[in-house]
Amino acid sequence: MKIVVPVKRVIDANVKVRLKADGSAVDSDNAKMSMNPFDEIAVEEAIRLKEAGAAGEIVAVSIGSDACQDVLRAALAMGADRALLIRTEAVLEPLAVAKLLREVVAREQPRLVICGKQSTDGDANQAGQMLAGLLGWPQATFASKLDLGTDGATVTREIDGGLEIIAVTLPAVVTTDLRLNSPRYTTLPNIMKAKKKPLDVVALDEFGVDTRPRLTTLGLAEPAARSAGVRVADVAELLAKLKNEAKVI
Amino acid sequence: MSQYVAPVRDMLFVMQELAGLADVGALPGWEEAGAELAEAVLEEAGRFAGEVIAPLNVVGDREGSRLVDGKVVVPAGFAEAYHQFVEAGWGGISSPEAFGGQGLPQLLAKPVTEMWKSACLAFSLCPMLTQGALEALLHHGTPEQQNAYLAKLVSGEWTGTMNLTEPQAGSDLSAVRSRAMPEGDHYRLFGNKIFITWGEHDVTENIVHLVLARLPDAPAGVKGISLFVVPKYLLNADGSLGERNDVQCVSLEHKMGIHGSPTAVLAYGESAGAIGYLVGEPNRGLEYMFTMMNHARLAVGLEGVAISERAYQQARDYARERVQGRALGHESAGAIIRHPDVRRMLLTMKSQTEAMRALAYVTAAYMDQAARHPDPAERARYQSRVELLTPVVKGWCTETAQEVTSLGVQVHGGMGFIEETGAAQHMRDARIITIYEGTTGIQANDLLGRKTLREQGKTLLALIEEMRTDTARVGALDGEAFRQLAAAQDVAIKELEGATRHLIEAATVDPRLAFAGAVPYLMLLGTVCGGWQMTRAAGAAQARIAAGETAAFYRAKIDTALFYAEHILPRAMTHAYVVQHGARSTLALDESAF
Missing domain, CATH: 1.10.540.10 (Acyl-CoA dehydrogenase/oxidase, N-terminal domain)
Known part of the structure; x- marks a missing residue:
């Protein structure tokens, strides 16, 4: 069974994100970049399925500039078999990403697509769902456990107030939640081997997909700085403040 | 933490x-x-x-x-x-x-x-x-x-150890007494070894000890020491683990730092004798050890870089968070990193750490060139560079780490003296690195004797010329900073050259006059090499800026190099003065007057 895993290159989760001086965009010029953490979990899950004998080939896909090759190499070093970069300098919206992934699915014919549930930059949480919609496939989002059979999968989802266990038929799209697994440390021999694994680069235009933006960004603002705390005299004052000022109780 | x-x-x-x-x-x-x-x-x-x-x-x-019930x-x-x-x-x-x-x-x-x-x-x-x-x-x-x-x-499935030191044989290994008695295709070893790093543990299923010992007919001194491989568990013919060998951990040392590393006293041959196998030819053990010395000494030099980096990161993070006092030019109390003297301490740490790292990596690259350059003449030239710089990386980086880790404590103020903060650990851990794998004194003697005087400073004087070329190139870049950097570096290089020529001359009069200045000379060379690398770094950063890079990272390289030039490089003058004027007073005092 072939698995496609889309991976996105985002600002590293440990970097404190800043806006550019003119407020036009997030300043990513010199920030450390890494694989989106949810996508890392997706790659890890695919590798575990392969190691368990439930999956065959793993194809990692990224969409973006040539710089995205580093996250694809990271996926290959973790254990993906080959990689595809759809090259574009444009920043795409989730629908455009989903449309492109639909084309990738048409070419690769996987039985399963495992996506991160969202990327830590856009936080849209849409591409996986849209891809399932475009393909007419079942979707199992926010997976915290995945059992794969030959014709279907059982997925435990994290929902408000508990867990939901659902069964989906294959082919399907699964999106990963944080607790699905802990991605492994890549070994040095695998980093070396990753250099020799195939990484294809295809220009975005070759897919003939309309990826023009449908949204307009009106403005960006940094969160308000946290103001200094105050010291309360006693529990009664604390309760009063929580009740009357913060209005949380 | x-x-x-x-x-x-x-x-x-x-x-x-x-x-x-x-x-x-x-x-x-x-x-x-x-x-x-x-x-x-x-x-x-x-x-x-x-x-x-x-x-x-x-x-x-x-x-x-810890040693608990013999384990x-x-x-x-x-x-x-x-x-x-x-x-x-x-x-x-x-x-x-x-x-x-x-x-x-x-x-x-x-x-x-x-x-x-x-x-x-x-x-x-x-x-x-x-x-x-x-x-x-x-x-x-x-x-x-x-x-x-x-x-x-x-x-890494098995770990290895190096057994050199004995109670009476520390820096002077000619005093090694452990014996190896021939018995068929192997030897039986007897003797005590101390300071054996990771000498005993159960983390892996076997430990491979490399041991210096004397054969029965061996000549006295350094030319009578052989090298043996002694596994903790003997190997069966098929390579599987066999009997426990006759080597026991008698105790673990209680140390000032690096507590996590078990430093073992090992007793070989408490009963029938530990079975060992001769490595290489008889009586050439010490020579074999020296072939590995460049790697080991460079690795310990890197410890100076590494622990300085850790101490710096911790001090910087603390200085950003610790609120104390209103800094000059500020309206209210703020993080201590605002205070000029805290900045001075952090930059003293940062600039020297960067300088040390650069010299260590450059030396590592010379090793690679010495190993694989297609031209034998170039291989030889790089090898002589490696040999010259190895005692400098070892001695200067580990000595500088003492200053850097101590400043790390100082930045923390009173909290630095409290163990819970963790700043003191770096200082305690760092204290061993100027000692093991050859003390600073041994490094300096090696630098001065074998690497400088023996060849009349040939390799070093060629290095000085390269420093001058690099400095001139950076000095010609557009900007006042580069003129300043080059001027400071030129002065320091001149001091280095003068001290070198002085030592070559002094050694012909009385070698003791030269060797009295060996450590200041090592520190002089390290300081100037550091300045050389910082100057090159500033030049490389400027090239990136000129090519359109906007990152603050590159500007910081230039600023840090300037700090090094103004705060650290002037030490070259002190070191050079001591080298040239300090020998007689070092030697004058009668032993009984100490």
Whole structure:
């Protein structure tokens, strides 16, 4: 069974994100970049399925500039078999990403697509769902456990107030939640081997997909700085403040 | 408690801009070792160092390795982390592919080593000693010995030790007394070895000891010492583990630092004698040890860089968070990093750490060139550079680490003196590095005697010329900063040259006059080499800025180089003065007057 895993290159989760001086965009010029953490979990899950004998080939896909090759190499070093970069300098919206992934699915014919549930930059949480919609496939989002059979999968989802266990038929799209697994440390021999694994680069235009933006960004603002705390005299004052000022109780 | 974040960007900058990663990648067999691989390797090693090894540092210090009922108990988490380390294949980074390593150049391996050492020095010593043992067998072992031990040492499934020191044989190994008696195809070893790093533990199923001992007919002194391989568990004919060998851990030392590392007293031959096998030819053991000395000394020099980096990161983070006092020019109380003197301390730490790293990596690249440059004359030229700079990297980086880790405590104020802060640990851990693998005095004697006087300063004077060329090139760049840098560097180079010529002259009058200034001379050379690298770094950063790079990183390189030029480089004048004027007073006092 072939698995496609889309991976996105985002600002590293440990970097404190800043806006550019003119407020036009997030300043990513010199920030450390890494694989989106949810996508890392997706790659890890695919590798575990392969190691368990439930999956065959793993194809990692990224969409973006040539710089995205580093996250694809990271996926290959973790254990993906080959990689595809759809090259574009444009920043795409989730629908455009989903449309492109639909084309990738048409070419690769996987039985399963495992996506991160969202990327830590856009936080849209849409591409996986849209891809399932475009393909007419079942979707199992926010997976915290995945059992794969030959014709279907059982997925435990994290929902408000508990867990939901659902069964989906294959082919399907699964999106990963944080607790699905802990991605492994890549070994040095695998980093070396990753250099020799195939990484294809295809220009975005070759897919003939309309990826023009449908949204307009009106403005960006940094969160308000946290103001200094105050010291309360006693529990009664604390309760009063929580009740009357913060209005949380 | 401080985190460790591997300074990957700084490391890559030094590797690419100063140490010539592209040139090393052009050497035969290292075509893969380009920037892309370097970045992937450093990123992943940095993650492993920060997440898996760094948390062990405090635990290792508090718990220490202990001897309980004759068994060595290592601190909580050490064994698990070590197994992960082996699993991830990091031990074999520069080892030959024939034995399961990755065969990468030193220029890639050394930054990775720096990370393990920053993360937890006590932990890092285990793979480091294993590396020493495997190199001894790689260069001097028989094919049978290599087949028996190398693959396991490369992977780290077994660890290795180096057994040199005995109670009466420290810096002077000619006094080694351990005996090896021939018995069939092997030897029986008897004697006591002390200060054996990671000498006993149960983390791995076997330990491979490399041991210096004397054969019955051996001549006295350094020319009568042979090298033996003595496994903790003997090997059966099929390579599986057999009987326990006659080597016992008698005790573990109670140390000032690196508590996590078990420093063993080993007794060989308490009953029938430990079975050992001769490595190489009889009576050449010490010579074999010296062939590995460049690697080991460079590795300890890197410990100076590594522990300085860790101390700096912790002090910087503290200075950003600790609110105390209203700094000049500020309206209200704020973080102490605002105070000019705290900035001075942090920059003294940062600038010297960067200078040390640059010199260490440049030396690692020289090692690679010396190993694989296609032209034999170039190989020889690089080799002489390596030999000249090895005692400098070892001596200067470890001595400077004393200052840097001490400043780390100072930045913390009273909290730095409290162990819970963790700042003091770096200072205690650092204290051993100027001592083991040859004290600073030994390094300085090596630098002055073997590496300078013996060849009338030939290699060094050529290096000085290269420093002048580089300095002139940077000085010609557009900007007042570069003129300032070059001017300061020129003065320091002149002092170095003068001191060198003075020592060559003084040695002909009375060698004691020269050697009285050996350590100040080593510090002089280190300080000036550091300035040379900082100047080059500023030049490389300016080239990037001129090419349109906007990152503050590059501007910081220039500012840090300026700080080094104004605060650290003037020390060259003091050192040079001491070298040229301080010998007679060092020697004048009668022994009875001390």
